[in-house]
Amino acid sequence: MLTTKPRGVNDILPDEVWKWHYVENYLRDLAGRFGFQELRIPIFEHTELFQRGIGDTSDVVEKEMYTFTDRGDRSLTLRPEGTAGVARSFVENKLYSGTLPGKYYYVGPMFRYDRPQAGRYRQFNQFGIETIGGHEPAIDSEAVAFAYEIFHGLGLENVLVHLNSVGCPVCRKAYRAALQDHLMPALHDLCETCQTRFDRNPMRILDCKSKHCHELVQGAPSINQYLCEDCQNHFDQVKKILEAMGIPYAVDQNLVRGLDYYTRTAFEITAGKEGAQSAICGGGRYDNLIEEIGGPALPGIGFALGMERLLLTLEQQGSQLQKPDFCDVFVAGLGGNAEILTSQLCHSLRLSGLRVQRDYQGKGLKAQMKAADRVAAKIVLIIGDDEIARQAVICRQMANGEQTTISVNDAVSYVQQKLSAIKVEGDIK
Ligand code: AMP
Secondary structure, three states: OOOOOOOOOOOOOHHHHHHHHHHHHHHHHHHHHOOOEEOOOOOEEEHHHHHHHHOOOOHHHHHOOEEEEOOOOOEEEEOOOOHHHHHHHHHHOOHHHOOOOEEEEEEEEEEOOOOOEOOEOOEEEEEEEEEEOOOOHHHHHHHHHHHHHHHHHOOOOOOEEEEEEOOOHHHHHHHHHHHHHHHHHHHHHOOHHHHHHHHHOHHHHHHOOOHHHHHHOOOOOOHHHHOOHHHHHHHHHHHHHHHHHOOOOEEOOOOOOOOOOOEEEEEEEEOOOOOOOOOOEEEEEOOOHHHHOOOOOOOEEEEEEEHHHHHHHHHHOOOOOOOOOOOOEEEEEOOHHHHHHHHHHHHHHHHOOOOEEEOOOOOOHHHHHHHHHHOOOOEEEEEOHHHHHHOEEEEEEOOOOOEEEEEHHHHHHHHHHHHHHHHHHHHHO
């Protein structure tokens, strides 16, 4: 128990974490280019926020929340997604009194009590954006373009944008009735979950993962035929702007998304092999959410992508991310007399901005050179008894074995010069 993690959570080990840093830095940079600022929201919120915000009939709220009662008898929930928290923060901090639309991004862990499997965990990480306070189609197109560019820019292949409009409460009313009429004869053949969805939220039947339900909804009327004029115009303009920006998409009339708050634009992005089409990213417009949780009537749109799924896809597609250098200099002190000078030198080198590794166990030169090799040190500084007597160090360049003896006082500037020369050579090559 003590040394086993709970089901569905992961350790991200030092050997892997550089990939996370790489992708996170890339996402933060891209977010800046698209004009988004980070908003850090808490890991837990009042349970009602998710019930109200995400919707009582969604799978997430019905079955997947990590809800607990705290010592003050309050019902709290570990955030299963980021939108509700961002919406709450937007209202609570009156961000609507600033420039609109507000454009925010977040990155961090989410929690869902789901059946763990490859790419599905109970604690997972999402990067997401929200644009709140604008209804213009250009905002929708920008969100889709941003999401597309994340995967395209990382060099992934088979990046597909699945796009739909799920309409507004006005057009959905007529559509809901038409869908129920169509499904009524097959009601008892639907899976158990879909039978309960029939009255509460029949549109969710369209994206049921059960193969049988999937077959039963073939030929069902499409929301696209029921869009009111405003929703239709909005959808047309979103598509037109995407085309002008050169963002490829395919309209998927069965795309309704799992969470209840979506209105109008809904989209998902897949980048898998053909057949294995689980989404890496999903999002859409939520024009009633802010008001629903007690804020002003302001529309919003956002998306979230699963970091684990993104990294898995990069790996499946054989993408080579640039691994950062882990070590510039290795300081090899030989024998007990070298301990103080080794520590001093390491400290000075580190203060000068270099990445420095060393041995602590008094290993011999051969073992220390091996250790320097393992961390891919570019330079090794060797300090033996002779060097201590002369207040000198040997500087060895690992790439070509070149060695020079220098005075301890010059060591830091000499190493910096050597490293710059190595970098220039590398750049020229
Ligand atoms: P959603 O918030 O359900 O729209 O999910 C957005 C993205 O988060 C999905 O496309 C996945 O990439 C990721 N995701 C959702 N649930 C999980 C999970 N249980 N484990 C890992 N990633 C997930």
